[in-house]
Amino acid sequence: MYIGRVKGTVVSTIKHALYEGRKLMLVARLNLDGSETSAYDICIDDVQAGVGDVVLVLDEGSSARQVIRKRGTGPVRAVIVGIVEEVTLTR
Amino acid sequence: MYIGRVKGTVVSTIKHALYEGRKLMLVARLNLDGSETSAYDICIDDVQAGVGDVVLVLDEGSSARQVIRKRGTGPVRAVIVGIVEEVTLTR
Amino acid sequence: MYIGRVKGTVVSTIKHALYEGRKLMLVARLNLDGSETSAYDICIDDVQAGVGDVVLVLDEGSSARQVIRKRGTGPVRAVIVGIVEEVTLTR
Amino acid sequence: MYIGRVKGTVVSTIKHALYEGRKLMLVARLNLDGSETSAYDICIDDVQAGVGDVVLVLDEGSSARQVIRKRGTGPVRAVIVGIVEEVTLTR
Amino acid sequence: MYIGRVKGTVVSTIKHALYEGRKLMLVARLNLDGSETSAYDICIDDVQAGVGDVVLVLDEGSSARQVIRKRGTGPVRAVIVGIVEEVTLTR
Numbered sequence: 001m002y003i004g005r006v007k008g009t010v011v012s013t014i015k016h017a018l019y020e021g022r023k024l025m026l027v028a029r030l031n032l033d034g035s036e037t038s039a040y041d042i043c044i045d046d047v048q049a050g051v052g053d054v055v056l057v058l059d060e061g062s063s064a065r066q067v068i069r070k071r072g073t074g075p076v077r078a079v080i081v082g083i084v085e086e087v088t089l090t091r
Numbered sequence: 092m093y094i095g096r097v098k099g100t101v102v103s104t105i106k107h108a109l110y111e112g113r114k115l116m117l118v119a120r121l122n123l124d125g126s127e128t129s130a131y132d133i134c135i136d137d138v139q140a141g142v143g144d145v146v147l148v149l150d151e152g153s154s155a156r157q158v159i160r161k162r163g164t165g166p167v168r169a170v171i172v173g174i175v176e177e178v179t180l181t182r
Numbered sequence: 183m184y185i186g187r188v189k190g191t192v193v194s195t196i197k198h199a200l201y202e203g204r205k206l207m208l209v210a211r212l213n214l215d216g217s218e219t220s221a222y223d224i225c226i227d228d229v230q231a232g233v234g235d236v237v238l239v240l241d242e243g244s245s246a247r248q249v250i251r252k253r254g255t256g257p258v259r260a261v262i263v264g265i266v267e268e269v270t271l272t273r
Numbered sequence: 274m275y276i277g278r279v280k281g282t283v284v285s286t287i288k289h290a291l292y293e294g295r296k297l298m299l300v301a302r303l304n305l306d307g308s309e310t311s312a313y314d315i316c317i318d319d320v321q322a323g324v325g326d327v328v329l330v331l332d333e334g335s336s337a338r339q340v341i342r343k344r345g346t347g348p349v350r351a352v353i354v355g356i357v358e359e360v361t362l363t364r
Numbered sequence: 365m366y367i368g369r370v371k372g373t374v375v376s377t378i379k380h381a382l383y384e385g386r387k388l389m390l391v392a393r394l395n396l397d398g399s400e401t402s403a404y405d406i407c408i409d410d411v412q413a414g415v416g417d418v419v420l421v422l423d424e425g426s427s428a429r430q431v432i433r434k435r436g437t438g439p440v441r442a443v444i445v446g447i448v449e450e451v452t453l454t455r
Contacts, residue, residue, distance in 0.1 A: 001223065001224035001225060001259060001260070002222070002223070003192065003224065005179055006184045007123060007129070007181060008123045008178065008180040008181050009178075009179050009180045010094065010147070010175060010177070010178050010179075011146050011175075011177040011178075011179075012146075012173035012174060012175045012176055013138060013173045013174045013176065013228065014147055014172050014173030015173070016158065016172070019203060020095035024092075024147075026123060026178070026180065028123065031220055032189060032210065032222055033222075037149060038122055038123075040093070040123055041092065041093070042092035042093060042094065042147065046237075047195060051181045052181065055194075056181065056192070056194050056196055056206075056224065058230070058257055058259065059259070060155055060243040060259040061151040061152075061243075061247075062153070062154050062243050063248075063256075063257035063258060064245055064257070065153075065257055066255065066256065066257045067198065067257045071226055072255075073163075074154075074157065074193070075149055075155070075157045075158045075172070076154060077149065077150070077151040078152055081196050081198070081263070082194035082195045082197070083194060083195045084192060084193075084194045084198030085193045085195065086193040087190065087191075087192050087193075087208070088191050088192075089189055089208065090188035090189060090190050090233045093357055098305060098362055098363060099360065099361045099362035099363050100360075100361050101329070101357060101359070101360050101361075102357075102358045102359040102360075102361075103328075103329050103356060103357045103358055104320060104355045104356045104358065105354050105355030106355070107331055107340065113276050115274075115329075117305060117362065119305065121328065130296065131274065131275070131305055132274065132275070133274035133275060137313070143363065143364045152333040152334075152336055153335070158283075158336075164339065164341045164345075165336075165339065166331055166336035166337070166339045166354070167336060168274060168331065168332070168333040168336055169274070175293070181300035183388075183406035183441060183444070184404070184406060185374065185437055204367065213402055214371060214372075214390060214392065214402075214404055225372070229377060237376075238374070238376050238378055238388075238406065240405050240439055240441065241441070242425040242441040243425075244425050244426070244429075245405075245425055245438075245439035245440060246439070248437065248438065248439045249380065249439045253412045258436065263376045263378050263380070263439070264376035264378030264379070265376060265377045266374060266375075266376045267375045267376055267377065268374070268375040268377075269372065269373075269375075269390070270373050270374075271371055271372035271390065272372050272415045273373060273417065275424055280396060280453055281451065281452045281453035281454050281455060282450060282451075282452050283367065283420070283450070283451050283452075284449045284450040284451075284452075285419075285420050285447060285448045285449055286411060286446045286447045286449065287420055287445050287446030287448035288377035288446070289431065289445070296365075297420075299396060299451070299453065299454050301396065311395055311396075313366070313396055313419065314365065314366070315366060315367065324454045325454065333423040334425075335426070338426075346430065346436075347427075347430065348422055348427035348428070348430045348431045348445070349425075349427060350365060350422065350423070350424040350427055351365070357382075
């Protein structure tokens with residue numbers, strides 16, 4: 001998992017039962033200091049995140065499938081699994 | 092998933108039932124600002140994409156297999172799963 | 183597996199049985215010379231590690247699931263599996 | 274999959290039924306413009322490729338296993354699955 | 365798989381049947397010209413490698429598990445599977 005910031009959304013012609021009625025979110029990966037990297041994922045949102053939110057992204061297919069569907073199937077790799085409420089860093 | 096641009100095609104001697112009659116597409120990975128990175132994938136096309144199209148690429152093997160074949164098997168890692176119609180980014 | 187240093191913790195709204203009562207640890211990946219890289223993982227802790235500890239991180243989903251749960255399921259990718267006691271390097 | 278160039282071979286003490294009688298090929302990953310990157314894989318060859326050949330490399334374990342063995346097992350991650358005959362790129 | 369050089373060992377509190385009595389080896393990933401990169405893996409050793417040896421590393425979980433255990437389970441991602449005896453490179 002990594003910490004990301006929701007940057008926007010994508011609309012596409014993708015057609016698969018898993019994606020019906022779901023928004024695709026663009027999430028930029030953050031460094032530990034909160035700055036954005038150039039890396040990003042297009043994620044399914046499991047927690048009603050909004051643009052600008054700092055979120056937890058689970059970026060492994062098997063894990064993502066278990067979060068989205070109980071039987072653990074579906075073509076999905078990255079899922080927003082939580083809103084980040086607090087990050088405590090020690091130097 | 093990431094956003095890519097179809098750059099061209101590859102013809103090869105690959106022989107596997109999954110690849111019969113399918114074009115292999117070269118897709119460059121795009122940054123969030125739409126510029127191209129040097130990263131790319133050779134993808135199976137599931138949506139009749141053409142060269143120049145901006146597309147969604149699902150780049151995880153298990154997911155790709157579920158899109159291409161109902162029983163979820165086949166030697167494939169990256170699939171074009173949609174044409175991108177709109178990207179909304181907030182700064 | 184890689185060697186990391188526990189940098190802090192994350193509190194989030196993640197809701198999944200696997201995460202109940204577990205702290206999420208921020209672990210920075212270390213180079214072989216002990217310096218920190220900018221790469222990190224958000225890990226489940228299996229060994230009661232504290233902030234500042236140098237630890238072993240198992241960063242593959244299937245392995246992580248086998249460590250955390252006997253039946254090898256659960257949405258988890260990276261786990262702290264040990265405290266590092268000694269690193270012996272030869273030049 | 275990516276496009277690579279066969280750079281050479283490796284001889285080692287590896288002992289596993291899958292590797293008996295098979296050459297291990299060093300394949301450098303190519304950029305879309307045909308230049309070599311510093312990334313490489315040690316691959317099993319499924320198509321009788323020779324040094325200097327430009328090839329398709331399937332670099333995902335599950336896919337590679339399905340190409341090499343019908344029952345889809347074996348400790349292999351990267352396989353040369355085709356000789357590249359033509360790359361058509363549009364700017 | 366990649367070519368690596370054994371740089372040292374790690375002692376930790378990891379507790380799992382798979383790791384009992386096994387040394388954890390630090391292996392630096394090599395470039396094709398034999399120079400070391402900053403990338404490394406902590407590996408289980410399947411071939412009695414020593415510090416300084418140039419080795420083959422299988423760095424995919426499913427493959428690694430098949431090498432280490434016949435039933436293909438265990439929390440392991442990277443294994444030293446052979447000593448490199450000869451690398452032949454053509455320019």
